[in-house]
Amino acid sequence: MSVPVDEVQTIEIVIVDDEKFVRGALRTYLSQTKDLVVVAEGENGEDAIRLAREHRPDVMLIDLQMPVMDGVTAIRHIVAQNQEIGILVVTGHISDIHLKAALLAGAGGYVVKDAEPERIVAAVRDVHAGDCPIDPAVAHLLIEDLRGSRPVTRGDQNIELTEREEEVLKLLCDGRSNSEIAAELYLSESTVKYHLVRLGRKFSTRDRLQLVVTALRSGLVS
Known part of the structure; x- marks a missing residue:
């Protein structure tokens, strides 16, 4: 029996944000596509925890500064209860402090509210796929902070990288996307993903964010 043409995996x-018009805008953006379905909305961190438990969504969009309970605290609780839920921070706060706090709490990505729909x-979609999208407006804050705090020695790492892996890793740590790395090195995106998988195994990291953090702090990337 064939599957209807208009039937897609959703x-x-x-969506959790204390501003009603922001929730409405996000719902409008997402409703333009057939694969994204908003199943519930909340206005504070406590709502986020409850809705995560009740709906077990694929992805949650969460603001950081909200009444009753802030977003970072809510993210920490949600991740502790269900690591299968992808969490995307959607906020107006462009700050390395907010960014690091959210990512350390378990967020899978970070975009600003005034980003293009x-x-x-x-x-x-990236968060759902296990990627870690970080808005270019704030990515450099995290990377520069990590560069400034990393050790100056390489003694703790006994990791051998090929020349191509070093090139891919350096571009990744510069905040480049897979497509940008592919274009820079004249590779296909599938080849870039292959190298990232190998790098993840060598550094014992589960995602690209951990890979960037570990590589920068190890001193293996300048």
């Missing part, structure tokens, strides 16, 4: 989403939609 990504269920919960297409970027927010793409970030939702």
